[in-house]
Amino acid sequence: SQQGEEDPQALSIQEGENATMNCSYKTSINNLQWYRQNSGRGLVHLILIRSNEREKHSGRLRVTLDTSKKSSSLLITASRAADTASYFCATDENAGGTSYGKLTFGQGTILTVHP
Amino acid sequence: DTGVSQNPRHKITKRGQNVTFRCDPISEHNRLYWYRQTLGQGPEFLTYFQNEAQLEKSRLLSDRFSAERPKGSFSTLEIQRTEQGDSAMYLCASSLSGGAGETQYFGPGTRLLVL
Numbered sequence: 001s002q003q004g005e006e007d008p009q010a011l012s013i014q015e016g017e018n019a020t021m022n023c024s025y026k027t028s029i030n031n032l033q034w035y036r037q038n039s040g041r042g043l044v045h046l047i048l049i050r051s052n053e054r055e056k057h058s059g060r061l062r063v064t065l066d067t068s069k070k071s072s073s074l075l076i077t078a079s080r081a082a083d084t085a086s087y088f089c090a091t092d093e094n095a096g097g098t099s100y101g102k103l104t105f106g107q108g109t110i111l112t113v114h115p
Numbered sequence: 116d117t118g119v120s121q122n123p124r125h126k127i128t129k130r131g132q133n134v135t136f137r138c139d140p141i142s143e144h145n146r147l148y149w150y151r152q153t154l155g156q157g158p159e160f161l162t163y164f165q166n167e168a169q170l171e172k173s174r175l176l177s178d179r180f181s182a183e184r185p186k187g188s189f190s191t192l193e194i195q196r197t198e199q200g201d202s203a204m205y206l207c208a209s210s211l212s213g214g215a216g217e218t219q220y221f222g223p224g225t226r227l228l229v230l
Binding site: 030031033035041042043044045048088090092100101102103104105106107108 | 119146148150155156157158159160163165170171206208210212217218219220221222223224
């Protein structure tokens with residue numbers, strides 16, 4: 001079953017603009033990860049944020065995590081046409097402190113960046 | 116580091132036939148996961164291995180599905196008596212337990228079409 005819900009389901013912007021995607025989840029987690037998937041291909045890991053972290057940066061990416069609201073956001077700054085892809089959040093659920101690393105994915109946000 | 120590889124990349128089969136997919140994880144990774152992804156959805160967890168032991172199976176994994184990881188290296192996923200509902204992308208991922216937050220690295224996937 002899908003744990004997370006991404007919002008919006010689709011986002012269309014111009015090159016150079018910022019893109020923000022949100023993810024909500026339901027259970028206690030060890031960490032939350034964001035992945036990118038180009039059309040019909042495998043997933044590429046973007047960034048991981050642990051449950052005790054609130055914000056993380058990687059290049060043009062900024063991720064926030066609010067465990068009290070069970071939500072996360074991914075911000076891509078100065079977007080490029082090459083950022084066009086589907087973006088998924090995935091949670092590593094905290095099942096009594098034991099983490100097997102099993103990920104539960106949301107349905108994804110389709111981002112289109114127009115040149 | 117050659118990444119996670121999967122073979123075949125595409126498989127077309129007729130309903131009722133058996134199919135087998137192979138996944139070669141990153142060589143030092145002890146954890147291996149199988150996921151299934153249908154069009155417009157995020158990946159859904161199927162099963163997980165730590166070394167050669169299969170430690171968890173999803174309810175999605177019916178009796179027609181079997182996975183193995185002999186010697187804790189590559190893994191195979193077999194689907195017996197395929198049904199049209201099995202058509203999906205089958206993704207394999209690997210990770211190193213105790214590593215930096217259990218980042219999973221995905222292969223390119225095997226796209227299955229059951230006619």
